[in-house]
Amino acid sequence: xxxxxxxxxxxxxxxxxxxxxxxxxxxxxxxxxxxxxxxxxxxxxxxxxxxxxxxxxxxxxxxxxxxxxxxxxxxxxxxxxxxxxxxxxxxxxxxxxxxxxxxxxxxxxxxxxxxxxxxxxxxxxxxxxxxxxxxxxx
Amino acid sequence: xxxxxxxxxxxxxxxxxxxxxxxxxxxxxxxxxxxxxxxxxxxxxxxxxxxxxxxxxxxxxxxxxxxxxxxxxxxxxxxxxxxxxxxxxxxxxxxxxxxxxxxxxxxxxxxx
Numbered sequence: 001x002x003x004x005x006x007x008x009x010x011x012x013x014x015x016x017x018x019x020x021x022x023x024x025x026x027x028x029x030x031x032x033x034x035x036x037x038x039x040x041x042x043x044x045x046x047x048x049x050x051x052x053x054x055x056x057x058x059x060x061x062x063x064x065x066x067x068x069x070x071x072x073x074x075x076x077x078x079x080x081x082x083x084x085x086x087x088x089x090x091x092x093x094x095x096x097x098x099x100x101x102x103x104x105x106x107x108x109x110x111x112x113x114x115x116x117x118x119x120x121x122x123x124x125x126x127x128x129x130x131x132x133x134x135x136x137x138x
Numbered sequence: 139x140x141x142x143x144x145x146x147x148x149x150x151x152x153x154x155x156x157x158x159x160x161x162x163x164x165x166x167x168x169x170x171x172x173x174x175x176x177x178x179x180x181x182x183x184x185x186x187x188x189x190x191x192x193x194x195x196x197x198x199x200x201x202x203x204x205x206x207x208x209x210x211x212x213x214x215x216x217x218x219x220x221x222x223x224x225x226x227x228x229x230x231x232x233x234x235x236x237x238x239x240x241x242x243x244x245x246x247x248x249x250x
Contacts, residue, residue: 014161021157021190039190039221046192050160097230101207104200109229110193116228 056084179211
């Protein structure tokens with residue numbers, strides 16, 4: 001299988017979710033990923049990006065968030081880097097499965113979805129940047 | 139994202155099409171809250187045209203479902219594609235909110 005590498009940056013604004021989707025469509029076309037897989041990837045990167053934009057910055061400045069996707073030997077590797085406040089999403093506890101609708105909460109659900117859809121996740125803080133690397137086996 | 143509503147036999151039907159994510163969910167949330175100002179206690183989400191959903195979108199749906207539940211009413215979802223269903227399933231919501239395959243089926247059930 002041919003290996004592919006794809007990188008892009010998004011501005012720290014939720015309107016960029018549309019750009020994220022466009023990039024992933026393009027990556028899906030280049031690599032021939034299934035629609036189901038592309039959508040799973042989209043939601044994972046969406047959840048992490050939304051977290052960074054919503055909680056990651058102490059100022060009102062525009063920041064850039066870097067994305068790199070590598071496909072090699074049927075393994076997808078994703079890297080997301082941001083210069084926001086130190087935040088390790090893996091430290092968040094998985095939400096408990098609610099027994100009743102009234103007890104259901106959304107907090108922490110985003111990262112729970114990412115954990116379920118990805119095969120491996122690593123967090124690193126280096127030189128003022130958060131770096132999250134994820135692996136998905138095809 | 140496109141959101142509309144209609145009433146059928148006093149059942150409030152909210153139709154969401156396209157992508158419900160962190161960018162579009164505030165608009166959906168506001169729309170739903172406005173529609174719930176009436177006294178409807180039966181709500182159906184028609185997701186036949188919903189292509190994509192993230193946890194930000196779930197938040198808006200959950201908040202509406204809780205509101206209806208507090209009125210001792212009934213909430214249902216219909217027409218979920220495979221992907222949207224997966225998100226509900228991973229989140230543990232498939233056991234909390236009844237899901238029907240089609241809008242027609244859900245309406246029959248809600249009319250009872």
